[in-house]
Amino acid sequence: MTAPTVPSGRPGGPEDPDGVHGTDGADGPGRALPGGPGPGRDSAGLIRAEEAVLAPNYHPLPVVVARAEGAWVEDVEGRRYLDLLAGYSALNFGHRHPVLVEAAHRQLDRLTLTSRAFHNDRLAGFAERLAALTGQEAVLPMNTGAEAVESAVKVARKWAYDVKGVPDGQATIVVAADNFHGRTTTVVGFSTDETARAGFGPFAPGFRIVPYNDLPALEAAVDATTAAVLLEPVQGEAGVIVPDDGYLSGVREITRRAGCLFVADEIQSGLGRTGSTLAVDLEEVTPDLVLLGKALGGGIVPVSAVVGRRDVLGVLGPGTHGSTFGGNPLAAAVGTAVVGLLETGEYQRRAAELGIVLRDGLAPLVGRGVLGFRTRGLWAGVDVDPALGTGREVGERLLAEGVLVKDTHGSTIRVAPPLTITEDQLRGALAALERVLSAG
Numbered sequence: 114m115t116a117p118t119v120p121s122g123r124p125g126g127p128e129d130p131d132g133v134h135g136t137d138g139a140d141g142p143g144r145a146l147p148g149g150p151g152p153g154r155d156s157a158g159l160i161r162a163e164e165a166v167l168a169p170n171y172h173p174l175p176v177v178v179a180r181a182e183g184a185w186v187e188d189v190e191g192r193r194y195l196d197l198l199a200g201y202s203a204l205n206f207g208h209r210h211p212v213l214v215e216a217a218h219r220q221l222d223r224l225t226l227t228s229r230a231f232h233n234d235r236l237a238g239f240a241e242r243l244a245a246l247t248g249q250e251a252v253l254p255m256n257t258g259a260e261a262v263e264s265a266v267k268v269a270r271k272w273a274y275d276v277k278g279v280p281d282g283q284a285t286i287v288v289a290a291d292n293f294h295g296r297t298t299t300v301v302g303f304s305t306d307e308t309a310r311a312g313f314g315p316f317a318p319g320f321r322i323v324p325y326n327d328l329p330a331l332e333a334a335v336d337a338t339t340a341a342v343l344l345e346p347v348q349g350e351a352g353v354i355v356p357d358d359g360y361l362s363g364v365r366e367i368t369r370r371a372g373c374l375f376v377a378d379e380i381q382s383g384l385g386r387t388g389s390t391l392a393v394d395l396e397e398v399t400p401d402l403v404l405l406g407k408a409l410g411g412g413i414v415p416v417s418a419v420v421g422r423r424d425v426l427g428v429l430g431p432g433t434h435g436s437t438f439g440g441n442p443l444a445a446a447v448g449t450a451v452v453g454l455l456e457t458g459e460y461q462r463r464a465a466e467l468g469i470v471l472r473d474g475l476a477p478l479v480g481r482g483v484l485g486f487r488t489r490g491l492w493a494g495v496d497v498d499p500a501l502g503t504g505r506e507v508g509e510r511l512l513a514e515g516v517l518v519k520d521t522h523g524s525t526i527r528v529a530p531p532l533t534i535t536e537d538q539l540r541g542a543l544a545a546l547e548r549v550l551s552a553g
């Protein structure tokens with residue numbers, strides 16, 4: 114085993130064994146990056162400028178990223194950081210994966226947008242291969258995750274009225290407490306997170322909330338009006354909450370018995386993160402609809418999709434649903450390249466193998482700054498002892514150590530590195546976490 118590579122957050126140091134970020138060339142510190150900030154726009158200046166002009170709906174860590182490759186990002190001053198957030202899993206394949214960048218470049222030179230008013234020569238191949246990869250039959254392409262969720266809500270309701278025979282206007286959808294499915298008004302309407310909800314009503318009716326990981330509660334909530342059960346196979350934003358073994362197959366069984374749809378939101382858990390293509394694969398469960406997003410766009414363009422049964426997606430007729438950008442040829446080209454990477458099985462395998470390194474690296478920290486943690490594949494929610502500070506404060510200390518993470522819910526930090534991260538890089542990041550916790 115070679116020594117862990119520990120990023121330092123300093124420019125030009127030996128922490129970049131791949132030599133991917135030269136700092137003494139034309140792009141080095143003190144010189145303007147092509148298309149980058151102008152004179153006087155250092156990190157602090159850019160943060161002040163953002164705060165002056167942007168809606169204040171985020172509280173980013175104080176780092177201004179200018180370039181990235183693989184698991185590394187580099188800030189305006191040329192400091193390097195290991196990215197352990199990976200765009201909330203949109204960067205499962207790392208920053209600027211050469212295969213994905215090449216696919217995007219090739220498509221940019223040919224055709225970028227047609228709208229679905231016309232056909233394009235990229236969409237069929239993308240949909241065929243995505244359906245085959247996920248073991249499903251049909252694809253509804255959209256752009257963002259929240260749009261995929263909204264689309265599934267529409268499809269499930271229409272299916273309930275047209276196929277199941279639910280009286281008009283009475284369809285219900287059962288969701289889990291502590292869910293995160295996006296930010297639209299319908300979706301925050303069935304959130305249990307007051308910060309996400311408060312002040313945005315009135316909300317759409319028709320949702321029933323049950324505790325996550327509680328099959329009897331779910332069974333009690335479904336009835337003749339239920340169109341679908343919608344939930345995350347692993348609750349990402351809630352802190353990487355992994356349900357008990359048997360929960361997902363139990364959900365499948367209950368929904369089958371109740372004659373309603375099982376909609377799995379795999380927008381964060383899907384596409385390799387958990388060590389399998391989909392998190393539901395780990396229990397050999399096939400939902401009726403699967404929602405994909407984030408990594409489907411390779412970290413290049415927003416691409417989402419509802420994939421599922423043909424007879425279910427088939428309830429949508431022309432004019433009932435759509436999106437100007439959904440299924441555009443650039444998205445389809447990048448999405449096809451993403452599917453191509455996943456078809457090799459390499460990224461799923463890496464997530465499973467590196468997930469063991471992650472789990473084994475976190476285990477000794479329990480009782481030494483960590484109260485507990487949960488992992489699934491290369492994905493962890495780590496509950497830091499609140500005595501050491503909030504998750505945000507731990508994130509700031511890790512930033513100083515050259516590691517980027519994001520806190521969620523108080524003292525939990527989530528770790529979701531690109532699946533391309535090397536074992537040494539991961540061990541280096543874990544060593545940084547250990548240092549931060551022991552210094553706290």
Ligand SMILES: Cc1ncc(COP(=O)(O)O)c(C=O)c1O
Binds near residue numbers: 294
């Ligand atoms: C499970 C899940 N569903 C939906 C979304 C919403 O995706 P987007 O931000 O692309 O709308 C997210 C985003 O974090 C998510 O984690």
